[in-house]
Amino acid sequence: MVYLNIKILGTEKLKTFKYLPLQLFLASVILHMLLFSVIVWLLSELFFDHTYALLQNFYYTLSESGYILLLIYGALILFLKYAAPKLSLILPPPVKKPEVLSKITISNGRKYVNIDVMDIICIKALTPYIAICLANNQYLHSETLKSVSEKLDQDKFIRVHKSTIINIDKMVSYRSRLNGDYDIAMEDGTMIRLSRTYFTKFKRGLMLCSRDRTKSHQVNG
Numbered sequence: 001m002v003y004l005n006i007k008i009l010g011t012e013k014l015k016t017f018k019y020l021p022l023q024l025f026l027a028s029v030i031l032h033m034l035l036f037s038v039i040v041w042l043l044s045e046l047f048f049d050h051t052y053a054l055l056q057n058f059y060y061t062l063s064e065s066g067y068i069l070l071l072i073y074g075a076l077i078l079f080l081k082y083a084a085p086k087l088s089l090i091l092p093p094p095v096k097k098p099e100v101l102s103k104i105t106i107s108n109g110r111k112y113v114n115i116d117v118m119d120i121i122c123i124k125a126l127t128p129y130i131a132i133c134l135a136n137n138q139y140l141h142s143e144t145l146k147s148v149s150e151k152l153d154q155d156k157f158i159r160v161h162k163s164t165i166i167n168i169d170k171m172v173s174y175r176s177r178l179n180g181d182y183d184i185a186m187e188d189g190t191m192i193r194l195s196r197t198y199f200t201k202f203k204r205g206l207m208l209c210s211r212d213r214t215k216s217h218q219v220n221g
Contacts, residue, residue: 028073028076029069029070029073032069032073033058033065033069034058037055037058041053100117100151100152100153101117101151101152102116102117102118103115103116103117104117104132104141104148106132106139106140106141107141107142108139113139115132115134115139117152117153117157117167118156118167118169119134119135120132120133120134120157120167120170121133121134121135121166121167121170121186121187121188121190122164122165122166122167122170122186122190122192123145123148123149123157123164123165124145124163124164124165125144125145125162125163125164126140128142129141129142129143130143130144130145130148133188133190135187135188136188145163145165148165149165152165155168155205155208155209156168156169156205156209158198158201158202158205159198159201160184160192160193160194160195160198160202161192161193161194161195161198162195162197164192164193166184166186166192168205168206168208168209169209170186170187170188171184171185171186171187171206172185172186172187173185174194180196180199181193181194181195181196182194182199
């Protein structure tokens with residue numbers, strides 16, 4: 001008996017979904033005519049001596065423009081039902097932002113060391129390795145600068161030279177070399193060259209960092 005009731009309910013739901021486009025179609029047309037009638041009545045009430053009755057407006061809209069509304073909303077419903085799903089198949093899927101690393105595991109002899117990425121000062125290319133520099137230590141890691149950069153937060157870890165990435169949160173200051181390049185001073189006292197080629201991305205990262213720090217101060221304050 002319970003199974004029969006569930007089956008009947010499921011059939012009724014299927015019928016409801018089957019006729020849903022038709023219900024939306026009719027509701028859209030009727031709502032359009034009602035809104036138009038109310039607007040005409042309200043405007044005539046406010047600005048004219050003669051007031052147009054609601055039913056009169058509704059019947060007039062139905063007789064004069066009903067077929068136009070049927071065509072417009074019918075075409076819209078058909079498009080949403082048949083064309084829109086096919087269009088979504090043609091469009092490329094949204095690009096998901098890759099998850100960023102919070103830690104990097106490095107082989108150090110026979111041991112493996114987990115490094116918190118936010119402790120990194122900079123990363124330098126030392127072919128065939130990269131050097132991950134912390135405040136008081138440095139580790140060699142068998143990966144390319146490009147591949148490790150793609151795994152890190154692009155707003156925090158900025159490429160400043162073809163062979164160097166810095167953690168923008170660990171930067172203290174920067175100054176011009178008067179030739180288009182700059183020198184960046186890091187928290188540990190390291191001076192890193194900023195190439196003019198990467199200056200635009202560096203400035204963007206600096207602005208994002210300043211904005212994040214401002215928000216953090218507002219929350220803590």
